[in-house]
Amino acid sequence: FGSSAAISSTCRDMRPSRAWTAGMSAFVQQIRCALLWLLVSALLSAAGDEGTCSAGSTSPSCLRVSGSSSNSSSGSASSGAGGSASVQVPQRTEDLLVQEVEELEATAKLNAERIRLLKELQVAAGSDSENVSLPEAHVRALREKLPMLSETANPLGPSAAAEDYLISKAVIPQEQEVVFLKFMSLRTPRASSGSSSASSTQSSMPSALLVAAQADGTVRLFTPSGELALTFSAGHEHAVTNLAVAPGHDEYLLATVDAAGVIRAHRITVRQRRLTKDQKLSRRNSTTEKVSQFLGLQMNVTAQLFRQMQVPAGSDGETPQVTALAVASQQGSKFFVAGDVEGKISVFTKNGTFRGKIDATMVPGAGVEGLDVALNNLLFFAGEEWGYVELEKLEVRRVDCPRFEGRTAAATIDSQQASRVFVADEQGSVWVFNVKNKRDCKLEMQFARGSTRAPIELASVRGFVLGLERPTKGEATVLALNMSVAAGKRPGEPAGSPVVWRKSREEVRAWAVQKRFQQGDLIACVSGDGLEIEIMELLMQVYTAPQADNFGNFKLPVIAVAIILVLGYQFIKQKGKFSGSGGGGLGGKKFGGDDFAAALRNKRKLAGMKGKKF
Numbered sequence: 001f002g003s004s005a006a007i008s009s010t011c012r013d014m015r016p017s018r019a020w021t022a023g024m025s026a027f028v029q030q031i032r033c034a035l036l037w038l039l040v041s042a043l044l045s046a047a048g049d050e051g052t053c054s055a056g057s058t059s060p061s062c063l064r065v066s067g068s069s070s071n072s073s074s075g076s077a078s079s080g081a082g083g084s085a086s087v088q089v090p091q092r093t094e095d096l097l098v099q100e101v102e103e104l105e106a107t108a109k110l111n112a113e114r115i116r117l118l119k120e121l122q123v124a125a126g127s128d129s130e131n132v133s134l135p136e137a138h139v140r141a142l143r144e145k146l147p148m149l150s151e152t153a154n155p156l157g158p159s160a161a162a163e164d165y166l167i168s169k170a171v172i173p174q175e176q177e178v179v180f181l182k183f184m185s186l187r188t189p190r191a192s193s194g195s196s197s198a199s200s201t202q203s204s205m206p207s208a209l210l211v212a213a214q215a216d217g218t219v220r221l222f223t224p225s226g227e228l229a230l231t232f233s234a235g236h237e238h239a240v241t242n243l244a245v246a247p248g249h250d251e252y253l254l255a256t257v258d259a260a261g262v263i264r265a266h267r268i269t270v271r272q273r274r275l276t277k278d279q280k281l282s283r284r285n286s287t288t289e290k291v292s293q294f295l296g297l298q299m300n301v302t303a304q305l306f307r308q309m310q311v312p313a314g315s316d317g318e319t320p321q322v323t324a325l326a327v328a329s330q331q332g333s334k335f336f337v338a339g340d341v342e343g344k345i346s347v348f349t350k351n352g353t354f355r356g357k358i359d360a361t362m363v364p365g366a367g368v369e370g371l372d373v374a375l376n377n378l379l380f381f382a383g384e385e386w387g388y389v390e391l392e393k394l395e396v397r398r399v400d401c402p403r404f405e406g407r408t409a410a411a412t413i414d415s416q417q418a419s420r421v422f423v424a425d426e427q428g429s430v431w432v433f434n435v436k437n438k439r440d441c442k443l444e445m446q447f448a449r450g451s452t453r454a455p456i457e458l459a460s461v462r463g464f465v466l467g468l469e470r471p472t473k474g475e476a477t478v479l480a481l482n483m484s485v486a487a488g489k490r491p492g493e494p495a496g497s498p499v500v501w502r503k504s505r506e507e508v509r510a511w512a513v514q515k516r517f518q519q520g521d522l523i524a525c526v527s528g529d530g531l532e533i534e535i536m537e538l539l540m541q542v543y544t545a546p547q548a549d550n551f552g553n554f555k556l557p558v559i560a561v562a563i564i565l566v567l568g569y570q571f572i573k574q575k576g577k578f579s580g581s582g583g584g585g586l587g588g589k590k591f592g593g594d595d596f597a598a599a600l601r602n603k604r605k606l607a608g609m610k611g612k613k614f
Contacts, residue, residue, distance in 0.1 A: 147161070162478075183514035186205065186207055186209060218231065236256065236262060246334065252269070263325070263348070315342065321340060323340060323367055339380060343366050343368060359396075369381055370410065385408070409428070410424040411458070414460050416462055419434055425454075430456075432446070451497065452467055461538070463483055463542030466513055466523070476505045520539045524536070
C-alpha cells in the first residue's frame with residue numbers, strides 16, 4: 001500500500017459516487033476507510049518488530065536477527081580473507097571450584113533464610129498468644145516431643161517404638177538401696193471345671209514374685225502389681241554380694257551370699273489366704289461397713305531358713321570373692337553353685353553338703369563372671385571361655401566356637417531351645433550358636449555390628465533377645481532383638497534392622513526378666529541410686545505361619561464316601577435280616593430235625609411249669 005501518506009490520500013480521494021450512494025451511504029464508506037487504516041498500521045508495526053530489537057533484549061528472535069546481521073556485516077568486511085567463523089554471544093566461563101563455591105554460597109543463603117523462618121515459627125508456636133494464625137491441632141503437633149529423626153533414619157535403628165510393647169505396671173519407691181533383683185516363678189493352681197473357689201484362687205494368685213535384696217541382707221518380695229508380699233532378713237553378718245532363685249516350680253528356694261562366702265538358703269512358702277470359721281462368722285454378724293475380702297493381697301507368703309553353707313578357702317588360704325551364684329537342677333537333684341574370682345566353681349548339694357570344686361577356666365587370673373540356668377543346663381562364662389557345668393560329674397565342658405574370638409561379655413541360654421546359646425563379645429555384638437551334645441558348636445547367625453553396644457547383658461524370651469546396654473555412666477538402654485530378621489535373611493538379600501524397639505533410661509543398677517506362659521513377659525529395673533523399682537510388662541508375640549494341610553482338599557470327599565459306605569452296609573444288613581421268604585417272617589431260616597426237637601422240649605417245659613407256684 002505504500003506509506004501512510006499514500007493511504008491518507010487514498011482515503012481522501014474516496015468520494016461517494018452516484019453508483020455507491022444508490023447502494024450505501026457515505027457513512028459506511030468512511031467506516032471502511034478507517035478499518036483499512038487500522039489493518040495497514042498493524043502490518044507495518046509487525047514488520048518493524050521483526051527488524052528491530054530493543055537494547056539488551058534476549059528474545060530468541062532478536063538474537064537470531066542480530067546474529068544474522070553481524071554475520072552479513074562481518075562477511076562483507078572480511079570477504080577478501082576467505083571468510084571467518086560466525087560471531088556468537090559470549091558465555092560466562094569459570095572453573096569448577098568457583099562454580100562449586102557459588103553454589104554453596106547460594107545454598108547457605110537459602111538455608112539461612114529457612115532458619116530465620118523456622119525460628120520465627122518456633123517463637124510463634126511457643127507463645128500462648130492468640131495472634132498465631134495456625135489451627136490448634138497444628139500448634140500441638142509442632143510442640144509435641146518426637147524421637148530424633150537422625151536415629152529414626154539409622155538403618156540399624158529400631159523398627160518400632162518401645163511404647164507399643166512396654167507397659168509400666170508399677171513403680172515401687174524404696175527406703176534403702178536395692179542391689180539385686182530376681183523373679184521367682186510360681187506355679188499356677190489349676191481350677192476344676194465346677195469349682196468356683198478354685199477359679200478364684202487361680203485368678204488371685206500371681207504367676208511370679210519379684211525378689212529385691214539389699215546389701216544389709218534385707219529381702220523383700222513384691223507381686224507384679226507392686227504389692228509388698230513379704231519382708232525378712234537373710235541373716236548375713238557381711239554385705240550381700242549376690243542373689244539366686246530356683247528356676248523350677250516344685251520348690252521355692254532363695255539363696256544369698258555375702259562377702260565372707262557364707263551362703264544362706266531360704267524356703268519360700270506361698271499359700272492362698274482363707275478366712276477361718278470364726279473370722280467368717282464375725283464378718284457375717286458385723287454391723288459395720290464391710291469391705292470385700294478379695295481386696296488387697298490374697299496370699300500368705302512366709303520364709304524359713306533352709307540351709308547355710310560356706311565357700312571353701314582359695315589357693316591363698318582366704319575365702320575368695322563370690323562373683324556368681326545359681327540354684328540349678330540336674331537329673332532330679334538340686335545344687336547350690338558359686339563361682340569366684342579365681343575361676344573356681346563350688347558345688348553344694350541340696351542338704352548343704354560340699355560336693356567339690358571345679359576349675360572352670362584354664363586362663364590364669366580369669367574369674368567366673370556369670371552363671372545361667374535353663375531347665376537342666378548350667379552355663380558359665382569366664383574371660384575368653386564359656387561352656388557347660390556337669391554337676392554330677394564335677395566337670396566342665398568348654399565350647400570352642402568358630403569365628404568367635406575375644407572375651408565373652410555375656411551369655412544366656414535360649415528359653416525355647418536349650419541347645420541355642422546367645423553370646424555377646426567385648427564389642428557388644430551378639431552371636432547365636434547351636435551347641436549339640438554340649439560340645440559341637442555351630443554358628444547360626446550374628447546380628448549386625450553396630451545394632452548393640454558394649455557393655456551389654458542378655459536375656460531370652462520367646463522369639464526375641466532382650467539386652468541391657470550401659471555404654472556410659474548415667475545412661476542405660478533396654479532393647480529387643482528379633483530372631484526372625486537374622487534367621488530369615490537369604491543370601492544377597494539386604495538385611496533389615498534386628499532391633500525391634502529401644503528404650504533409653506537413666507542409669508540402671510540391676511534388672512530381671514521373667515518369661516510367662518500365655519501372659520506378657522515381665523521386666524524389672526532398679527534405678528541407679530537403688531531407690532526405685534519399675535516393673536514393666538512386655539507384650540510381644542511371635543508370628544507363627546499356619547501349617548499347610550495337604551489333606552485339606554480331600555477331607556470332604558473322603559467323609560462323603562465313608563458315610564455312603566456305612567449307610568450302604570447298614571442297608572444291606574437290614575435287608576438280609578427282614579426279607580426272608582416264608583417261615584413266618586423268620587428271615588429265611590429253615591428248621592431242621594434238631595431245631596424242631598429242641599423247640600418241642602422247650603414247649604413241654606413251659607407246659608409243665610404252668611401249675612407250679614414260685
